[in-house]
Amino acid sequence: MLSCLRRAGCHVDELHLSVWETREHKWTVGAGAALRLAAAEMRLLVSRPRSPFDVVLVGYPGHLDLAAARRVARGRPVVFNPLVSLADTFVGDRARFAAGSLPARALAAIDRRAFRAADLVVADTHAHAERFRALGARRVDVCFVGAEERVFRPGWAQPKTFTCLFVGKLIPLHGVETILAAARLAPELPFRVVGSGQLEQLLHERGRNVEWVRWVDYERLPTELRGAGCALGIFGMTEKAKRVIPNKVFQALACGTPVVTGDTPAARELLVDGESALLVPPGDPGALAAALRRLAAEPALAARIAAGGLETYRAHASEEILGARWRALLESLR
Numbered sequence: 001m002l003s004c005l006r007r008a009g010c011h012v013d014e015l016h017l018s019v020w021e022t023r024e025h026k027w028t029v030g031a032g033a034a035l036r037l038a039a040a041e042m043r044l045l046v047s048r049p050r051s052p053f054d055v056v057l058v059g060y061p062g063h064l065d066l067a068a069a070r071r072v073a074r075g076r077p078v079v080f081n082p083l084v085s086l087a088d089t090f091v092g093d094r095a096r097f098a099a100g101s102l103p104a105r106a107l108a109a110i111d112r113r114a115f116r117a118a119d120l121v122v123a124d125t126h127a128h129a130e131r132f133r134a135l136g137a138r139r140v141d142v143c144f145v146g147a148e149e150r151v152f153r154p155g156w157a158q159p160k161t162f163t164c165l166f167v168g169k170l171i172p173l174h175g176v177e178t179i180l181a182a183a184r185l186a187p188e189l190p191f192r193v194v195g196s197g198q199l200e201q202l203l204h205e206r207g208r209n210v211e212w213v214r215w216v217d218y219e220r221l222p223t224e225l226r227g228a229g230c231a232l233g234i235f236g237m238t239e240k241a242k243r244v245i246p247n248k249v250f251q252a253l254a255c256g257t258p259v260v261t262g263d264t265p266a267a268r269e270l271l272v273d274g275e276s277a278l279l280v281p282p283g284d285p286g287a288l289a290a291a292l293r294r295l296a297a298e299p300a301l302a303a304r305i306a307a308g309g310l311e312t313y314r315a316h317a318s319e320e321i322l323g324a325r326w327r328a329l330l331e332s333l334r
Contacts, residue, residue: 008323044068066117077333080118127243147254156256162229162296170197175235181285233261253313276312
């Protein structure tokens, strides 16, 4: 988002206090995290902008930052780019809290307060926008997530060994159990899973054709993507999974890597099956295994998907395209 704004000629001053960056898993619940967050929020509340400004933009994960943003704004527009609903994430998707429980109600209240406090909420898909409107957002517009192009640039070429690459947190949204089941159905294909998280215990019983790497530095991710036969998106069956296009998909498209991901309403907002990606039914390991076998067996198809995906990225989700979109949205508030 920041790269897009700057590319569009916007002057951006960042007022950022570190809370999560030193932790591999963000949103860790505990006394230490709570104290760091509380201290950061207090500092934001007394902060002062360093230069004149037209709008205050709050990004992910800024649900608790809206009070400070409105104070800093002093009547100027406040824009919120949340990416997710907290209740949707921790109750509906990750099932950390039971529906109707006190934590679930608290998260829903934080969502509603944050969305209602913003003059504009920017969703990452139209499917997600409908959810944010239901939570009380006064105005919602849509802008894709995109990829940071100083890091993710084209360079994919047909590899000697076709490897199915997944990068991401091991959470229900991503459908890691579907990926592992597909790997068992296609033992001749090597899989590489990069990440850790809630469902990592599933990896302890992985097949011999599945390599597991807990962590790869952000700057090395393009090398992973350019060397893979294809990049795997998300295959979860939760309601949230139907509403998002994850950043891993945009990053793969930006590198020109063929993408295989779940066939969801959100994915269809950007991708066309057989042209810019292969789309498979979520939660269906048989369909995923068949798509991966087909892609591995047909280099011409892989090349066509790779080229179509990169073309789609450049036309709809590049920094240039999204920068113009972001600038138009912000200028509409003046």
